[in-house]
Amino acid sequence: MTVPISWYLMLSGALFVLGTLGALTRRNGISIFLSIELMLNAGNLALVAYSRLLGQQTGQVVVFFVLAVAAAEAAVGLALFIAVYRHGRTIDVNRMNLMRW
Amino acid sequence: MEVVVFTLFALLALLSAIVVIAHRNPVYSTMSLVVTLVSVAALFVLLGAPFIAALQVLIYTGAIVVLFLFVIMLLNVQRESAAPGSGRGQKWGAVLAASAFAGMLGMLLWRTYAPVQTVPVGEDLVSLPALARRLFGEYMLPFQMIGLLLLAAVIGATVLARRDQSGGREDVR
Numbered sequence: 001m002t003v004p005i006s007w008y009l010m011l012s013g014a015l016f017v018l019g020t021l022g023a024l025t026r027r028n029g030i031s032i033f034l035s036i037e038l039m040l041n042a043g044n045l046a047l048v049a050y051s052r053l054l055g056q057q058t059g060q061v062v063v064f065f066v067l068a069v070a071a072a073e074a075a076v077g078l079a080l081f082i083a084v085y086r087h088g089r090t091i092d093v094n095r096m097n098l099m100r101w
Numbered sequence: 102m103e104v105v106v107f108t109l110f111a112l113l114a115l116l117s118a119i120v121v122i123a124h125r126n127p128v129y130s131t132m133s134l135v136v137t138l139v140s141v142a143a144l145f146v147l148l149g150a151p152f153i154a155a156l157q158v159l160i161y162t163g164a165i166v167v168l169f170l171f172v173i174m175l176l177n178v179q180r181e182s183a184a185p186g187s188g189r190g191q192k193w194g195a196v197l198a199a200s201a202f203a204g205m206l207g208m209l210l211w212r213t214y215a216p217v218q219t220v221p222v223g224e225d226l227v228s229l230p231a232l233a234r235r236l237f238g239e240y241m242l243p244f245q246m247i248g249l250l251l252l253a254a255v256i257g258a259t260v261l262a263r264r265d266q267s268g269g270r271e272d273v274r
Contacts, residue, residue, distance in 0.1 A: 003107045013206040022122030024195030052148040072254035079258035
């Protein structure tokens with residue numbers, strides 16, 4: 001018996017919701033970033049599932065690009081956190097007030 | 102057989118994702134993210150995308166997670182302490198927003214749900230040469246742009262994380 005594609009899509013949706021919840025509730029910058037990676041990965045799972053459903057490789061090509069963008073985003077984001085930490089000695093997003101008047 | 106493997110890795114992914122968003126220590130969160138990513142890579146193999154699964158393990162767990170751990174070590178991130186003021190309202194708001202989103206997503210999936218009898222994994226879905234031909238033919242321009250984006254990210258990250266060497270005034274402050 002093969003697994004229906006809907007199961008993969010439901011799993012992907014559940015992972016995305018968990019990532020949303022984490023990104024909204026955590027106050028540590030690194031943890032928020034981890035939640036965003038979780039959401040990106042849920043999106044990748046949905047893309048690969050649809051690629052399987054349609055029997056085409058286009059979805060896999062898109063996942064390739066998403067992986068590259070995720071790598072770039074992680075590099076720049078973590079460098080930003082290093083810069084912010086150097087400025088205020090914290091990466092707690094509730095205590096970051098660089099742009100507050 | 103396939104159902105057993107799917108259930109195993111799906112449960113593993115969900116449980117470790119819960120640990121990622123719930124654990125107060127970011128190091129444990131990161132290690133739990135590794136478990137999630139590897140489980141999803143196993144699901145990619147089930148879906149007939151072994152190359153993407155290999156990329157996932159190499160890029161995510163090989164590069165990105167190491168970067169995360171390195172930054173956590175560098176910044177000496179502490180455990181998240183109890184909220185000093187804002188807390189309750191934000192948490193309940195987040196739960197409300199996430200459950201509303203889950204409801205919308207669930208309704209969408211419910212309405213489109215059909216027990217599709219998927220065709221078995223075809224040769225053209227798994228084939229790496231076909232993927233390479235697509236990537237370097239049809240998608241050549243996006244591929245080049247991704248290269249440019251990565252170059253820009255490397256330069257940007259270096260500039261942002263660099264300590265000011267000149268000793269002069271810093272404009273960023």
